[in-house]
Amino acid sequence: MSHSAPFAWSPVGGPAAAAVLGVVLTRGPISRVGIARLTGLSSAAVTKAARPLIEAGYLVELPGVEHAASGVGRPASPLAVCADREFFAGVRISGDELVGVVTDLCAQIRNTARRPLGGHGVPVVEEVAALVGELLGASEEYRARTRRLGVSVSGDAEPVPEALLAGATGLDVTLENGVRALTVAEQWFGEGVGASPFALVTLGAEVGCGLVVDGRLVTGAYGVAGEIGHLPVADGGPRCRCGGRGCLAAYASREAITAACRAVTGRDVTPEAAAALARAGDEEVRAVFARAGRAVGLALAAVVNLVGPERIVVAGDEAAACDLLEHQIRETLAARAYGGASQCPLVLRPLRPEGWARGAAVVALRGLFPDGPIDGRWNGRRSSFPFFR
Amino acid sequence: MSHSAPFAWSPVGGPAAAAVLGVVLTRGPISRVGIARLTGLSSAAVTKAARPLIEAGYLVELPGVEHAASGVGRPASPLAVCADREFFAGVRISGDELVGVVTDLCAQIRNTARRPLGGHGVPVVEEVAALVGELLGASEEYRARTRRLGVSVSGDAEPVPEALLAGATGLDVTLENGVRALTVAEQWFGEGVGASPFALVTLGAEVGCGLVVDGRLVTGAYGVAGEIGHLPVADGGPRCRCGGRGCLAAYASREAITAACRAVTGRDVTPEAAAALARAGDEEVRAVFARAGRAVGLALAAVVNLVGPERIVVAGDEAAACDLLEHQIRETLAARAYGGASQCPLVLRPLRPEGWARGAAVVALRGLFPDGPIDGRWNGRRSSFPFFR
Numbered sequence: 166m167s168h169s170a171p172f173a174w175s176p177v178g179g180p181a182a183a184a185v186l187g188v189v190l191t192r193g194p195i196s197r198v199g200i201a202r203l204t205g206l207s208s209a210a211v212t213k214a215a216r217p218l219i220e221a222g223y224l225v226e227l228p229g230v231e232h233a234a235s236g237v238g239r240p241a242s243p244l245a246v247c248a249d250r251e252f253f254a255g256v257r258i259s260g261d262e263l264v265g266v267v268t269d270l271c272a273q274i275r276n277t278a279r280r281p282l283g284g285h286g287v288p289v290v291e292e293v294a295a296l297v298g299e300l301l302g303a304s305e306e307y308r309a310r311t312r313r314l315g316v317s318v319s320g321d322a323e324p325v326p327e328a329l330l331a332g333a334t335g336l337d338v339t340l341e342n343g344v345r346a347l348t349v350a351e352q353w354f355g356e357g358v359g360a361s362p363f364a365l366v367t368l369g370a371e372v373g374c375g376l377v378v379d380g381r382l383v384t385g386a387y388g389v390a391g392e393i394g395h396l397p398v399a400d401g402g403p404r405c406r407c408g409g410r411g412c413l414a415a416y417a418s419r420e421a422i423t424a425a426c427r428a429v430t431g432r433d434v435t436p437e438a439a440a441a442l443a444r445a446g447d448e449e450v451r452a453v454f455a456r457a458g459r460a461v462g463l464a465l466a467a468v469v470n471l472v473g474p475e476r477i478v479v480a481g482d483e484a485a486a487c488d489l490l491e492h493q494i495r496e497t498l499a500a501r502a503y504g505g506a507s508q509c510p511l512v513l514r515p516l517r518p519e520g521w522a523r524g525a526a527v528v529a530l531r532g533l534f535p536d537g538p539i540d541g542r543w544n545g546r547r548s549s550f551p552f553f554r
Numbered sequence: 555m556s557h558s559a560p561f562a563w564s565p566v567g568g569p570a571a572a573a574v575l576g577v578v579l580t581r582g583p584i585s586r587v588g589i590a591r592l593t594g595l596s597s598a599a600v601t602k603a604a605r606p607l608i609e610a611g612y613l614v615e616l617p618g619v620e621h622a623a624s625g626v627g628r629p630a631s632p633l634a635v636c637a638d639r640e641f642f643a644g645v646r647i648s649g650d651e652l653v654g655v656v657t658d659l660c661a662q663i664r665n666t667a668r669r670p671l672g673g674h675g676v677p678v679v680e681e682v683a684a685l686v687g688e689l690l691g692a693s694e695e696y697r698a699r700t701r702r703l704g705v706s707v708s709g710d711a712e713p714v715p716e717a718l719l720a721g722a723t724g725l726d727v728t729l730e731n732g733v734r735a736l737t738v739a740e741q742w743f744g745e746g747v748g749a750s751p752f753a754l755v756t757l758g759a760e761v762g763c764g765l766v767v768d769g770r771l772v773t774g775a776y777g778v779a780g781e782i783g784h785l786p787v788a789d790g791g792p793r794c795r796c797g798g799r800g801c802l803a804a805y806a807s808r809e810a811i812t813a814a815c816r817a818v819t820g821r822d823v824t825p826e827a828a829a830a831l832a833r834a835g836d837e838e839v840r841a842v843f844a845r846a847g848r849a850v851g852l853a854l855a856a857v858v859n860l861v862g863p864e865r866i867v868v869a870g871d872e873a874a875a876c877d878l879l880e881h882q883i884r885e886t887l888a889a890r891a892y893g894g895a896s897q898c899p900l901v902l903r904p905l906r907p908e909g910w911a912r913g914a915a916v917v918a919l920r921g922l923f924p925d926g927p928i929d930g931r932w933n934g935r936r937s938s939f940p941f942f943r
Contacts, residue, residue, distance in 0.1 A: 361775065362772070362774070362775060374860070376860070376861070378768065378772060379767065379768055383862065385751070385862020385863075385895065386749070386751060386862050386863060386865075387864075387895055388862075389859060389862050389891075389895035390862035392859040392893075393859075393860060395892040397787060397852040399788055400852060408889075466786055467786065470778060470779075470782075470784050470785055471763070471785065471856070472765070472860070473772065473775050473776060473777075473778050474774075474775060475776075500798065501784070501798050502778075503778055503781045504776075
């Protein structure tokens with residue numbers, strides 16, 4: 166769902182163009198033959214679909230290179246994305262701050278800005294508009310070629326209607342759940358390219374998960390999916406905010422870890438102070454982090470045993486202290502992954518606030534595909550056409 | 555994968571024919587207009603694709619009915635499946651027994667037979683061939699119109715090569731994991747029709763799960779998916795055969811329940827005797843079943859929170875004593891399903907050995923679709939074409 170008046174123009178005129186642009190975005194530079202192989206389109210159809218994308222300046226033909234193997238035949242002229250042809254704004258709204266980015270067509274961050282919230286009685290919509298103005302004001306190019314804004318909202322923030330944001334910014338606005346936005350960004354431009362199934366797990370204030378199966382984000386029949394924070398990892402255990410006991414979030418959310426550290430130290434420590442105590446060797450505090458890491462490993466074992474991802478990315482917020490969890494996460498997952506599922510590579514990485522905003526910008530970029538998400542159908546195993554559902 | 559020499563003939567000549575036959579199989583009788591709506595094919599394409607299926611005797615045109623609403627216009631002539639046009643053999647191989655069925659095109663069981671294994675030194679392949687001979691020998695129709703055999707093998711049985719089975723039976727043979735076979739049967743002919751995602755869970759000797767997402771069976775990047783028996787539902791807990799602790803199977807498999815009942819009673823009870831004790835009110839034995847039911851509920855909560863199925867079927871083997879588990883399963887799932895996931899209906903039902911064999915027969919039936927599984931893409935939400943990937 167997105168909202169604007171009028172809808173921003175897209176160079177994607179149909180499924181073939183969408184497939185070609187999608188492949189070059191996520192796999193380019195790539196020859197027309199390579200595109201045909203990944204999409205199942207004929208070479209003629211690829212050439213036909215690419216032409217308007219080249220004319221509109223989204224794709225460019227790179228100089229031809231001789232066939233490496235033979236040195237003969239027609240040189241292949243790979244297609245590449247013109248990263249600067251269009252820019253995208255992405256904003257992450259959390260309870261106390263806005264973080265925004267401008268990205269190019271390759272999802273590279275080109276500008277960032279932050280803005281505190283709540284201090285001066287200004288409505289969030291106006292703060293977002295001011296932040297976007299600041300982001301785009303940095304360059305005439307950004308102002309001229311940014312027509313889409315993606316917004317993700319953290320769990321502790323107020324919901325903001327798309328229509329109001331569109332009115333205040335003059336952009337085509339798409340709201341998306343933050344973890345799902347990150348998952349799409351990773352699926353298109355990160356570790357998720359070509360991985361099916363694929364799972365992204367976030368640690369920190371929000372323990373979440375995005376799942377991609379057969380190239381599509383799993384959304385759940387009742388709007389619930391990827392709620393890894395509420396996977397039971399113990400029968401009993403600490404109370405979770407959802408009312409259950411033994412949920413992953415009750416062990417591994419930043420709030421849960423900090424509360425447990427307060428309980429064992431008897432001091433009102435911050436998340437950062439708790440991590441510092443653990444790094445300094447406080448055994449009781451270290452045990453809290455170890456227990457959290459074990460809980461994450463058990464939940465990841467549930468994901469690999471049930472869904473069988475080809476790869477998992479665990480992205481930890483600044484205060485998630487992934488370094489204190491990693492050993493237990495890996496050890497527990499290795500012990501509890503069933504059979505071949507133990508082959509699933511696990512990538513741990515930090516997640517900065519700009520990363521959330523970049524995910525929102527990729528949701529905006531997805532707006533280039535008016536017939537729906539491309540969702541990485543060209544994962545190298547499928548060649549069926551169309552990708553669009 | 556299937557094996558035979560030569561491959562059995564199929565009336566399905568291409569994706570449009572596959573879509574039409576698939577819709578009529580799973581949703582028929584249905585008008586051409588209804589088929590067009592579900593498949594995204596034009597009415598002309600439906601008519602064209604249906605013609606050879608009618609000529610080959612797989613589909614039949616029912617007498618036209620007046621439009622109920624108006625009583626005017628061209629009468630709609632729904633298409634229906636000719637159930638007797640082709641039959642399918644399905645065999646379940648377990649450690650000590652073969653169970654076989656013949657089904658028709660509508661997956662109705664038309665004949666059943668059983669055969670004990672291991673008593674007289676005959677190779678399993680020969681026993682399967684003898685069982686199939688007995689099944690098909692019951693009717694000239696079965697002999698003449700059965701060309702496909704599906705085989706599923708339980709966890710405690712020896713693996714049997716497809717090629718040997720094909721050679722011994724003269725049929726086109728497809729081997730499939732039992733739980734996956736049941737899941738496909740349910741997806742095409744049962745509670746799974748139109749449900750996306752969909753989950754089937756088996757209880758009994760084998761605690762397993764089949765997941766369907768976006769109309770496709772989830773198989774996992776490393777061959778592991780749906781291993782609900784090895785979902786950790788406790789941090790610690792009883793030892794599982796996989797080496798872990800607190801796996802669902804360590805609480806809820808027939809073997810685990812029986813072992814726990816032996817421990818609390820101090821007697822060498824059978825699964826049936828344990829269930830009888832619980833039904834007679836033995837509190838300690840009842841507690842074992844209650845704990846198993848709670849573990850199942852926790853694992854189902856993981857499934858609904860992570861994958862968000864539209865419906866779940868739990869099928870219990872004869873000795874699974876689902877009646878002793880149901881209350882705790884439902885109560886725990888209701889308590890632990892997150893948000894909207896609690897709307898997911900849960901259907902509990904008995905699973906007889908013939909049910910496993912029927913699942914294998916549906917795998918054989920799937921062989922009618924040479925370009926791959928149809929996997930229920932026409933779930934009423936999608937209209938994209940083709941379904942085949």
